[in-house]
Amino acid sequence: DTGVSQNPRHKITKRGQNVTFRCDPISEHNRLYWYRQTLGQGPEFLTYFQNEAQLEKSRLLSDRFSAERPKGSFSTLEIQRTEQGDSAMYLCASTPGDRVGNIQYFGAGTRLSVL
């Protein structure tokens, strides 16, 4: 297993367009997280899944954002009607969920630029 994989690595889009990002977690990791990170800041929690169930969503996740994790494997994050303020690095992380300390393994992220 090569770790958490995110695609695409970079996405440039025009304001108003929809975009979708994919995250493939480490096999058998049952918990998956999405974060957003802007320049000079730490990752901001967006949402997380326990298997296929979405257990918590941040208030940062407006109605334009939706995340899915069908069958508890890969996950997608969709942003509809993108705005310039959506420009950020979107990070995905997975964890086995069975160890004390909630150690998360991160992907390299998808950098979104909204023009």
Place this chain on the structure above:
Amino acid sequence: TQLLEQSPQFLSIQEGENLTVYCNSSSVFSSLQWYRQEPGEGPVLLVTVVTGGEVKKLKRLTFQFGDARKDSSLHITAAQPGDTGLYLCAGDEGDTGGFKTIFGAGTRLFVKA
């Protein structure tokens, strides 16, 4: 909402110097993690601390979890240019009922050769 405050925000030092980075909160966390992140990459875990008062060492890095599990520190001895990066602390709500992880804003370290 639980918050983690990191200080300093930015640190520029000469190779060989020692430094300490702090992570503070008014809330109790079931565990704290320290990550390092390089430009264009995701954070990479350095250590996780779980028990109040716990001290962990990773080569030249020493991590401490406060007795009350509200704060943590990272001390680097004899810093090297390879230590340059963004150091992030993260707290896990854990036994409060969820597994939402809160990150601090990070300390950006630059070690000059």
